[in-house]
Amino acid sequence: MKILVAFKRVIDPDARIKLTADRSGVDTDSVEYKANPFCENALEEALQIAEEHDGEVVLVSAGGPDIDKTIRAGLALGAERAIRVEIEDTVLDSDLAARVFAAVYKEEEPDIFFFGKQAIDSDNNQCGQLVAEYLGLPQACFASEVVIDDDGEVATVTREVDGGLETIALTLPAVITADLRLNTPRFAKLPDIMKAGRKTIDVMDLDDLDIEDTALKIELVSLEEPSARQAGVKVGSIDELVDKLKNEARAL
Amino acid sequence: MANILIVAEQSGGELKKGTLAAVQLANQLGGGFDVLVVGSGVGGVATALQGYGAGKIYVADDAVFGNYLAQPFKAATVAAAEASGAKFIVSTAGTFGKDFLPRVAGAIGAGMVADCVGLAEGGLFKRPMYAGNIIATVKANTERVVISVRASEFDNASPVGGESPIEALSVDVGDVAARFVSFDATESERPELTEADVVVSGGRGLKDGPTFWNVMNPLADVFSAAVGATRAVVDSWDEVPNDMQVGQTGKVVAPKLYVAVAISGAIQHLAGMKNSKTIVAINKDAEAPIFQVADYGLVADAFQAVPEFIEKVKAAR
Numbered sequence: 001m002k003i004l005v006a007f008k009r010v011i012d013p014d015a016r017i018k019l020t021a022d023r024s025g026v027d028t029d030s031v032e033y034k035a036n037p038f039c040e041n042a043l044e045e046a047l048q049i050a051e052e053h054d055g056e057v058v059l060v061s062a063g064g065p066d067i068d069k070t071i072r073a074g075l076a077l078g079a080e081r082a083i084r085v086e087i088e089d090t091v092l093d094s095d096l097a098a099r100v101f102a103a104v105y106k107e108e109e110p111d112i113f114f115f116g117k118q119a120i121d122s123d124n125n126q127c128g129q130l131v132a133e134y135l136g137l138p139q140a141c142f143a144s145e146v147v148i149d150d151d152g153e154v155a156t157v158t159r160e161v162d163g164g165l166e167t168i169a170l171t172l173p174a175v176i177t178a179d180l181r182l183n184t185p186r187f188a189k190l191p192d193i194m195k196a197g198r199k200t201i202d203v204m205d206l207d208d209l210d211i212e213d214t215a216l217k218i219e220l221v222s223l224e225e226p227s228a229r230q231a232g233v234k235v236g237s238i239d240e241l242v243d244k245l246k247n248e249a250r251a252l
Numbered sequence: 253m254a255n256i257l258i259v260a261e262q263s264g265g266e267l268k269k270g271t272l273a274a275v276q277l278a279n280q281l282g283g284g285f286d287v288l289v290v291g292s293g294v295g296g297v298a299t300a301l302q303g304y305g306a307g308k309i310y311v312a313d314d315a316v317f318g319n320y321l322a323q324p325f326k327a328a329t330v331a332a333a334e335a336s337g338a339k340f341i342v343s344t345a346g347t348f349g350k351d352f353l354p355r356v357a358g359a360i361g362a363g364m365v366a367d368c369v370g371l372a373e374g375g376l377f378k379r380p381m382y383a384g385n386i387i388a389t390v391k392a393n394t395e396r397v398v399i400s401v402r403a404s405e406f407d408n409a410s411p412v413g414g415e416s417p418i419e420a421l422s423v424d425v426g427d428v429a430a431r432f433v434s435f436d437a438t439e440s441e442r443p444e445l446t447e448a449d450v451v452v453s454g455g456r457g458l459k460d461g462p463t464f465w466n467v468m469n470p471l472a473d474v475f476s477a478a479v480g481a482t483r484a485v486v487d488s489w490d491e492v493p494n495d496m497q498v499g500q501t502g503k504v505v506a507p508k509l510y511v512a513v514a515i516s517g518a519i520q521h522l523a524g525m526k527n528s529k530t531i532v533a534i535n536k537d538a539e540a541p542i543f544q545v546a547d548y549g550l551v552a553d554a555f556q557a558v559p560e561f562i563e564k565v566k567a568a569r
């Protein structure tokens with residue numbers, strides 16, 4: 001079984017996000033980069049399935065050479081090899097990323113293509129779904145449990161949806177997007193980190209993938225920081241709290 | 253010909269309120285809108301929407317839509333978009349819209365504006381990024397545009413009278429390699445998180461699952477509130493279901509009153525509640541970041557403070 005995982009590098013989720021002085025972009029001076037948390041869940045699930053079903057896990061990421069460090073961190077966790085599609089970060093929207101991944105799918109023909117449910121920078125939550133549509137594949141988004149049958153033909157996926165948990169069955173090949181409760185990602189062991197340095201990262205560009213149309217469908221025009229909430233007060237007692245709620249906020 | 257097609261969200265034949273936020277956005281965009289209702293036995297949903305000013309209400313009522321699957325819902329939406337000629341295709345930004353709308357965008361070559369929180373001059377859209385720490389103004393370069401609406405940022409549209417005509421829509425769903433197996437619904441007598449006027453949420457400071465409910469149930473009762481939780485809570489305590497998570501990667505709420513109990517206030521949690529009208533925080537740590545967004549902060553032990561708060565709210569009414 002071959003499993004592809006779309007693995008994105010993002011700004012550390014705990015970093016304080018602020019704009020550059022000219023407000024043209026997010027200030028990346030002195031920020032740390034990490035793998036998108038949802039992509040870590042996607043990779044972990046892929047590794048577990050590969051261990052059980054004798055499979056191979058391949059990472060795919062789109063971006064410049066500076067994302068190799070994050071890709072290597074994914075390789076250290078157990079992926080066999082990686083493909084990086086060379087593209088300038090700033091000229092990417094989720095749709096172009098999806099067209100890139102659909103093209104990579106055609107080269108690799110995996111049984112499962114895993115994505116994170118959303119990238120915590122764009123918060124777009126659409127790349128996996130778009131890939132599924134471009135390829136005419138079934139999808140299971142927001143997965144919190146994935147079970148592959150013994151023949152490796154059907155994935156039974158539990159999805160976290162508003163109002164409960166929904167279970168659907170997909171005939172492979174299929175696209176699955178990972179939610180955070182899917183699993184607990186493992187940590188890399190030192191020897192594996194050393195080994196990861198020797199694993200292959202194949203670099204492809206848009207020409208290799210026959211992608212000519214690089215026009216963005218959604219373009220960023222400007223960014224702003226939301227107006228901060230006016231600082232409130234600390235109340236000294238519950239009587240004061242109830243009084244303010246009743247007479248000031250009129251919330252009772 | 254309408255400018256906009258709204259895909260109604262329903263559950264078990266009941267209209268979801270978020271759909272009315274989508275109507276509000278459509279009214280702001282202007283140019284008239286049609287509605288699509290998809291499901292099995294959803295005639296009542298179509299009727300419920302008749303007074304809101306839609307040019308037409310398309311109804312795809314068929315057993316194949318009885319249980320939600322992305323591809324059939326996409327097929328129905330694409331068919332309705334063709335029939336209506338709409339430029340904008342709009343639905344809610346819960347797990348419903350997030351799941352099938354990107355497929356609609358892919359199918360018709362549209363760009364998708366996810367989690368739209370407002371419109372800007374010149375046909376532009378506003379949407380949050382980075383857990384709401386940045387608001388981006390974006391431009392769609394495509395002829396047609398798919399939009400998911402963050403319902404908490406829009407008022408529900410009010411009825412305008414009249415009676416929109418209803419038209420049955422037949423849809424060729426095609427082959428689908430996905431099949432519905434089961435749905436395990438979260439049972440609750442309480443209002444829905446995204447629709448409630450008051451939300452009370454608990455965090456890891458509440459010790460364990462049973463204690464969480466011992467503290468939060470009476471508090472929710474006194475406000476007829478929905479109950480939310482942090483990710484730390486839903487991840488660790490089986491008694492608290494996942495779909496109660498409020499935040500960047502859970503539900504986004506903006507009730508009239510939000511009461512945060514024993515919640516530290518991580519940015520990912522704030523992303524889901526900081527636009528609430530009035531925020532109350534009860535936390536024993538005076539430095540907890542939740543106090544930076546709280547209108548009224550009380551530094552206290554929740555186990556003592558919450559019962560006293562309940563009694564005094566009752567007395568004050």
Ligand SMILES: Cc1cc2nc3c(=O)[nH]c(=O)nc-3n(C[C@H](O)[C@H](O)[C@H](O)COP(=O)(O)OP(=O)(O)OC[C@H]3O[C@@H](n4cnc5c(N)ncnc54)[C@H](O)[C@@H]3O)c2cc1C
Binds near residue numbers: 513520534537554
């Ligand atoms: C990619 C990603 C996505 C995430 N998405 C979400 C999300 O959508 N929603 C979300 O909530 N989190 C999310 N998180 C997790 C988030 O970062 C925090 O870990 C989480 O919100 C913390 O939950 P908490 O406040 O319950 O726990 P803690 O941070 O442990 O805080 C517990 C608080 O309780 C207080 N306390 C303890 N005992 C008492 C007492 N007796 N009385 C009063 N106060 C007490 C403490 O002072 C403390 O402030 C996400 C994280 C990541 C990385």
Ligand SMILES: Nc1ncnc2c1ncn2[C@@H]1O[C@H](COP(=O)(O)O)[C@@H](O)[C@H]1O
Binds near residue numbers: 062092117123
């Ligand atoms: N540039 C990228 N490189 C690798 N994976 C990506 C990239 N962009 C999106 N993805 C994948 O698509 C998922 C959803 O992204 P988004 O739709 O942008 O929120 C992410 O969790 C990744 O799995």
